[in-house]
Structure formats: C-alpha cells, structure tokens
Amino acid sequence: DQQVKQNSPSLSVQEGRISILNCDYTNSMFDYFLWYKKYPAEGPTFLISISSIKDKNEDGRFTVFLNKSAKHLSLHIVPSQPGDSAVYFCAASNAGGTSYGKLTFGQGTILTVHP
Amino acid sequence: EAQVTQNPRYLITVTGKKLTVTCSQNMNHEYMSWYRQDPGLGLRQIYYSMNVEVTDKGDVPEGYKVSRKEKRNFPLILESPSPNQTSLYFCASSPPASEETQYFGPGTRLLVL
Numbered sequence: 001d002q003q004v005k006q007n008s009p010s011l012s013v014q015e016g017r018i019s020i021l022n023c024d025y026t027n028s029m030f031d032y033f034l035w036y037k038k039y040p041a042e043g044p045t046f047l048i049s050i051s052s053i054k055d056k057n058e059d060g061r062f063t064v065f066l067n068k069s070a071k072h073l074s075l076h077i078v079p080s081q082p083g084d085s086a087v088y089f090c091a092a093s094n095a096g097g098t099s100y101g102k103l104t105f106g107q108g109t110i111l112t113v114h115p
Numbered sequence: 116e117a118q119v120t121q122n123p124r125y126l127i128t129v130t131g132k133k134l135t136v137t138c139s140q141n142m143n144h145e146y147m148s149w150y151r152q153d154p155g156l157g158l159r160q161i162y163y164s165m166n167v168e169v170t171d172k173g174d175v176p177e178g179y180k181v182s183r184k185e186k187r188n189f190p191l192i193l194e195s196p197s198p199n200q201t202s203l204y205f206c207a208s209s210p211p212a213s214e215e216t217q218y219f220g221p222g223t224r225l226l227v228l
Contacts, residue, residue, distance in 0.1 A: 046217065
C-alpha cells in the first residue's frame with residue numbers, strides 16, 4: 001500500500017515558467033514532509049521540508065505548500081531553470097513519534113525544463 | 116569533504132553468492148539507513164541504525180542483514196542474493212535532531228543473475 005503517492009511520473013516545463021509537482025499521502029500520522037532531488041548516477045539530495053504546523057515554506061525559488069485536510073503537498077519552482085531537470089521525490093515522516101528518521105517516499109516525478 | 120561513500124558502485128553477481136555493500140560517512144552522524152530504489156516504487160527503507168550496535172528493520176528487510184560496529188560504517192549484507200534483489204541501493208546518514216534530513220551516498224547498482 002503506497003502511503004505517499006506522486007501520480008505524475010513526468011512533467012515538462014519551459015524555462016522561466018513555474019513547475020508544480022504534486023504529492024498525496026494517506027497516513028494521518030505523518031507530520032513532517034520533505035522533497036528530495038535526484039540527478040542521474042547520484043544519490044538524492046535534500047531540497048526543502050515543511051512541518052505539519054505550517055502550510056507554506058519558502059527557500060529561494062522553491063516553495064512547498066501543505067494542505068493537511070486534503071493530505072496533499074506541492075512543490076513550486078519559480079522560475080524553472082534547465083538545471084532543475086531531475087527526479088523529484090516527495091517523502092513523509094512521523095517525526096513526532098518514535099520512528100524518527102523513517103522516511104516514506106513517493107514514486108518520484110521526472111521534471112524536464114526545456115531551454 | 117563531507118560525504119557518504121558506497122562500494123562497489125556497480126555489481127553483477129549470481130544467485131546465492133554472498134555479497135557485502137559497504138557504506139561509510141565522515142560526518143560523525145549517528146543515524147544511518149539503507150534504501151532500495153525500484154521503478155514505480157520510489158525508495159524503500161531496508162534497515163536503519165540509530166547508533167553503534169543499534170539497528171532495526173525498515174519496510175523491506177527480508178533477505179538483508181546489517182551491522183553497525185563503528186559509527187562511520189554501515190555495511191549491507193546479502194547472504195544469499197536472489198534476482199528479486201536486483202535494484203539500486205542507497206545508503207544515507209543524518210545528524211542528530213534532524214534524522215529526516217538525510218545525506219545519501221551515490222548508489223550501488225546490483226544485478227543478481
């Protein structure tokens with residue numbers, strides 16, 4: 001049972017436009033959410049996170065929005081750049097519980113930003 | 116340079132031949148973890164370790180063993196590999212009080228024939 005789902009396997013965007021990557025979760029115990037970015041032949045790298053006490057977190061061109069009632073989060077990249085082309089993984093955790101460090105990942109979305 | 120290293124990066128083996136994938140981090144992190152990445156499934160946790168001599172199962176531990184004798188090393192052992200363990204494996208570590216923000220190694224691509 002996939003507790004974290006990224007329903008779009010891929011997304012193609014023009015340089016300079018907004019990229020919106022979506023993620024849904026089913027486990028109401030999740031209280032901390034992260035986005036990781038992965039380039040080919042490399043490991044994932046942490047991008048941005050949000051706690052369930054917030055509904056928005058911003059870091060430069062990257063903003064994550066959390067809608068707890070809908071169990072949905074999204075990552076906005078504005079403006080998109082060709083170097084943003086990568087696989088993006090959404091991850092969730094029950095950080096306030098005893099299983100700290102345990103991440104549940106989505107399937108990933110391949111973002112391609114065209115020049 | 117702060118990093119997580121894995122060896123080997125690529126490995127082809129046959130069913131039943133024991134193998135070990137090494138993982139080492141130089142950041143003095145207490146928390147370490149192993150994941151496997153498979154198409155359509157994302158990353159799934161195999162085992163994790165909160166500190167030296169403290170390990171526990173993740174979501175998909177069957178067929179794997181780990182040990183944590185030193186803080187910096189966290190090897191993954193496949194005692195009798197099978198073709199369904201063909202996958203891309205990642206080791207990760209994270210600092211105290213920020214276990215969710217994990218630093219990943221470059222990955223080990225394993226093919227079991």
